[in-house]
Amino acid sequence: MLAIIGGSGLTTLSNLQITSRKVVRTPYGEPSCPLTFGTIRGRPVVFLARHGYGHTIPPHAVNYRANLWALHSEKVQTVVSVASVGGIRRDLTPGMIAIPDQIIDYTYGRAFTFFDSDATPVTHIDFTHPYCERTRELCITAAQKAGEPVIVGGVYAATQGPRLETAAEINRLERDGADMVGMTGMPEAALARELGLSYAAIAVVANYAAGRAGSAAGIRMEDVAKVLKGAMARVRNILEHVVEA
Numbered sequence: 577m578l579a580i581i582g583g584s585g586l587t588t589l590s591n592l593q594i595t596s597r598k599v600v601r602t603p604y605g606e607p608s609c610p611l612t613f614g615t616i617r618g619r620p621v622v623f624l625a626r627h628g629y630g631h632t633i634p635p636h637a638v639n640y641r642a643n644l645w646a647l648h649s650e651k652v653q654t655v656v657s658v659a660s661v662g663g664i665r666r667d668l669t670p671g672m673i674a675i676p677d678q679i680i681d682y683t684y685g686r687a688f689t690f691f692d693s694d695a696t697p698v699t700h701i702d703f704t705h706p707y708c709e710r711t712r713e714l715c716i717t718a719a720q721k722a723g724e725p726v727i728v729g730g731v732y733a734a735t736q737g738p739r740l741e742t743a744a745e746i747n748r749l750e751r752d753g754a755d756m757v758g759m760t761g762m763p764e765a766a767l768a769r770e771l772g773l774s775y776a777a778i779a780v781v782a783n784y785a786a787g788r789a790g791s792a793a794g795i796r797m798e799d800v801a802k803v804l805k806g807a808m809a810r811v812r813n814i815l816e817h818v819v820e821a
């Protein structure tokens with residue numbers, strides 16, 4: 577079973593034929609919202625809105641453990657995460673879609689592991705390649721079939737938010753090797769790995785990262801919303817081909 581976690585700009589899936597909704601309780605509390613079960617082009621899919629259906633949960637307050645546990649408990653094996661990012665690398669301009677292959681984690685104070693109780697033996701997951709290569713390929717092939725250009729690869733920097741970064745922080749992230757910046761990629765990817773889920777992300781560039789727009793202007797949320805609206809239509813098109821694969 578495939579799950580799609582939708583982020584900013586993707587709180588619903590218009591191409592999803594909904595069959596049921598389910599409130600799932602987990603040992604880690606409640607997920608962001610009830611899980612939506614349905615089909616896309618006849619294939620079963622579970623959808624979860626990361627920030628809640630009303631987009632009310634900020635990135636640092638998302639219960640990532642409950643979200644992934646809930647999906648795992650519903651027999652999900654593959655998770656495609658959709659997340660908006662700021663573009664740091666030159667070619668990652670607003671509206672572009674990328675399938676990142678690496679992560680740098682700058683988040684803090686989040687519940688970031690399932691292995692933190694005395695009851696379980698200490699476990700160190702391998703995270704050399706943070707995304708599932710097979711699921712990345714699935715997304716890349718789907719994009720090709722959908723006729724939607726995507727940038728293959730890139731380093732995703734996960735920041736704490738909810739504020740956007742300073743221009744100096746973006747310069748530092750770039751020196752660190754980051755190509756794009758978002759607030760929700762971690763601990764989501766690591767928790768998925770801890771549960772043995774195959775996880776990959778579709779990153780949608782919503783804006784130039786702070787200081788990168790080539791003007792003194794800051795980042796305006798109205799502009800971000802406009803870009804996301806257009807880009808998410810293309811993401812839905814890609815997702816239709818992901819479920820068909």
Ligand code: HPA
Nearest residue numbers: 660661662757758759785
């Ligand atoms: N920074 C961090 N997260 C983001 C951004 C950004 O510029 N745009 C969308 N998510």
